[in-house]
Amino acid sequence: xxxxxxxxxxxxxxxxxxxxxxxxxxxxxxxxxxxxxxxxxxxxxxxxxxxxxxxxxxxxxxxxxxxxxxxxxxxxxxxxxxxxxxxxxxxxxxxxxxxxxxxxxxxxxxxxxxxxxxxxxxxxxxxxxxxxxxxxxxxxxxxxxxxxxxxxxxxxx
Amino acid sequence: xxxxxxxxxxxxxxxxxxxxxxxxxxxxxxxxxxxxxxxxxxxxxxxxxxxxxxxxxxxxxxxxxxxxxxxxxxxxxxxxxxxxxxxxxxxxxxxxxxxxxxxxxxxxxxxxxxxxxxxxxxxxxxxxxxxxxxxxxxxxxxxxxxxxxxxxxxxxxxxxxxxxxxxxxxxxxxxxxxxxxxxxxxxxxxxxxxxxxxxxxxxxxxxxxxxxxxxxxxxxxxxxxxxxxxxxxxxxxxxxxxxxxxxxxxxxxxxxxxxxxxxxxxxxxxxxxxxxxxxxxxxxxxxxxxxxxxxxxxxxxxxxxxxxxxxxxxxxxxxxxxxxxxxxxxxxxxxxxxxxxxxxxxxxxxxxxxxxxxxxxxxxxxxxxxxxxxxxxxxxxxxxxxxxxxxxxxxxxxxxxxxxxxxxxxxxxxxxxxxxxxxxxxxxxxxxxxxxxx
Numbered sequence: 001x002x003x004x005x006x007x008x009x010x011x012x013x014x015x016x017x018x019x020x021x022x023x024x025x026x027x028x029x030x031x032x033x034x035x036x037x038x039x040x041x042x043x044x045x046x047x048x049x050x051x052x053x054x055x056x057x058x059x060x061x062x063x064x065x066x067x068x069x070x071x072x073x074x075x076x077x078x079x080x081x082x083x084x085x086x087x088x089x090x091x092x093x094x095x096x097x098x099x100x101x102x103x104x105x106x107x108x109x110x111x112x113x114x115x116x117x118x119x120x121x122x123x124x125x126x127x128x129x130x131x132x133x134x135x136x137x138x139x140x141x142x143x144x145x146x147x148x149x150x151x152x153x154x155x156x157x
Numbered sequence: 158x159x160x161x162x163x164x165x166x167x168x169x170x171x172x173x174x175x176x177x178x179x180x181x182x183x184x185x186x187x188x189x190x191x192x193x194x195x196x197x198x199x200x201x202x203x204x205x206x207x208x209x210x211x212x213x214x215x216x217x218x219x220x221x222x223x224x225x226x227x228x229x230x231x232x233x234x235x236x237x238x239x240x241x242x243x244x245x246x247x248x249x250x251x252x253x254x255x256x257x258x259x260x261x262x263x264x265x266x267x268x269x270x271x272x273x274x275x276x277x278x279x280x281x282x283x284x285x286x287x288x289x290x291x292x293x294x295x296x297x298x299x300x301x302x303x304x305x306x307x308x309x310x311x312x313x314x315x316x317x318x319x320x321x322x323x324x325x326x327x328x329x330x331x332x333x334x335x336x337x338x339x340x341x342x343x344x345x346x347x348x349x350x351x352x353x354x355x356x357x358x359x360x361x362x363x364x365x366x367x368x369x370x371x372x373x374x375x376x377x378x379x380x381x382x383x384x385x386x387x388x389x390x391x392x393x394x395x396x397x398x399x400x401x402x403x404x405x406x407x408x409x410x411x412x413x414x415x416x417x418x419x420x421x422x423x424x425x426x427x428x429x430x431x432x433x434x435x436x437x438x439x440x441x442x443x444x445x446x447x448x449x450x451x452x453x454x455x456x457x458x459x460x461x462x463x464x465x466x467x468x469x470x471x472x473x474x475x476x477x478x479x480x481x482x483x484x485x486x487x488x489x490x491x492x493x494x495x496x497x498x499x500x501x502x503x504x505x506x507x508x509x510x511x512x513x514x515x516x517x518x519x520x521x522x523x524x525x526x527x528x529x530x531x532x533x534x535x536x537x538x539x540x541x542x543x544x545x546x547x548x549x550x551x552x553x554x555x556x557x558x559x560x561x562x563x564x565x566x567x568x569x570x571x572x573x574x575x576x577x578x579x580x581x582x583x584x585x586x587x588x589x590x591x592x593x594x595x
Contacts, residue, residue, distance in 0.1 A: 034386040041344050049516060050512065052343055052520055053524070054524065054525050058388045058390055059387070060382075060391035063385055064391070064398070074373035074532065076531040076535040152526070152530065153525050154526070
């Protein structure tokens with residue numbers, strides 16, 4: 001069963017909506033049981049193991065990250081941030097049986113405590129068929145300013 | 158101009174005045190009297206391995222260059238053209254035969270001396286290109302076991318005198334490498350916060366804060382099932398977050414806090430997780446320990462690994478940690494804005510898997526998107542917001558004051574490991590620098 005680009009795009013928009021609505025548990029449920037989520041610190045970074053990353057979560061750490069996002073003692077989200085994500089330019093990078101790697105553009109405006117930040121990124125998702133829908137096997141987010149001096153990043157991209 | 162008497166009045170017994178964290182006049186004086194006088198960490202020799210290699214660094218707000226010379230020595234130069242003041246080198250790092258300014262082409266050797274400039278015929282007769290005043294000026298520099306420091310002070314104590322017993326923390330960092338050498342590797346975090354530079358060092362040896370500041374990550378990590386797939390990175394992270402949740406009784410009695418002259422200090426290790434401490438000889442460390450023993454024998458290996466220091470702070474701009482080869486450099490930007498650059502070191506001769514632990518650990522505690530660090534950064538921001546009010550004029554730094562005691566190596570230590578002795582010690586150094594008016 002091949003994954004159609006139109007279906008993948010609908011899925012990415014759904015993912016962005018879950019994040020905008022701070023439904024992080026539902027977002028986590030989009031990932032496969034051995035997924036990883038990666039925000040490199042350098043353009044063209046080739047792996048997350050020999051160089052640090054703004055975020056590199058294997059499935060176990062991703063679960064912990066999402067659990068923390070619901071913790072009332074998380075000072076970094078008191079008050080919480082809100083964000084608005086725009087997903088566009090979705091193309092297919094690579095496809096195989098039951099899998100599709102998409103490349104998309106993300107613009108995310110994050111608001112917290114009277115300040116807005118703008119993030120721009122190229123995202124790659126490896127999407128796999130699961131049941132009647134799709135799941136994320138891995139997600140890589142390359143921020144335009146990945147190597148800049150940045151304040152703390154708490155909301156997922 | 159704030160007088161020395163006024164500066165002294167802002168530090169009381171067990172308390173400091175809030176203006177030390179937000180007053181622009183104080184900040185300007187700190188740049189002039191602390192950052193332009195102390196030995197400032199500027200980089201590691203491995204960042205410029207070959208002649209002509211350079212990398213950007215800073216002393217206070219000043220852009221500097223660390224450059225490897227033809228004779229393999231290292232010079233630290235002001236990255237500033239003597240002509241019109243433009244920053245000469247724009248690349249973060251690289252290799253060059255000479256440095257040429259973009260504005261009018263003034264060209265300097267890697268030693269900072271002017272080699273050539275166009276239109277010299279237009280200058281007055283007294284203009285001499287060989288005059289050091291038209292060079293990229295050099296700062297005095299020295300290194301200890303590969304760690305390079307520079308100072309803008311024309312004279313003063315030697316680097317080793319400045320470091321005092323803290324040299325042992327650097328020894329610990331290097332001795333852990335089976336080949337006896339380390340190198341910067343694995344990328345740099347640059348995390349910024351809206352708060353004073355001093356807050357960062359004040360937090361790193363604070364044994365009383367993890368339980369509270371890091372409650373969210375401690376609880377999330379404790380609730381995490383260990384049966385969920387991890388490629389190793391998540392496992393290190395979750396174990397480290399759980400360690401932060403050690404009870405107050407442990408932090409008070411089992412850790413240790415030591416202080417030395419010039420504002421330096423270190424916190425003892427607080428880990429009892431065998432996957433995080435090589436000295437506990439977990440099978441995960443087998444290859445690493447074998448590599449150490451092959452070079453040094455088992456007795457010396459044990460001696461090396463039994464050194465159990467956590468964060469070592471070298472005042473005013475450095476904090477490093479030998480067990481996971483982390484190093485943080487504090488760059489003040491304004492009274493209420495700071496950026497911290499954090500580096501990792503590869504232990505030469507250690508198996509590649511060992512460095513992967515270093516990377517996973519760095520992401521956990523120094524990462525811009527870390528589950529741990531982000532709560533620290535928020536705390537610094539809140540201190541900045543709180544201190545803008547005159548409602549509470551003084552910050553309390555008195556915990557442990559009555560029970561601190563002398564240490565046999567000439568320093569002082571907290572009888573209770575949560576003593577704020579290391580903050581008082583930094584302010585002793587602060588006042589010394591700030592009131593030493595030439």
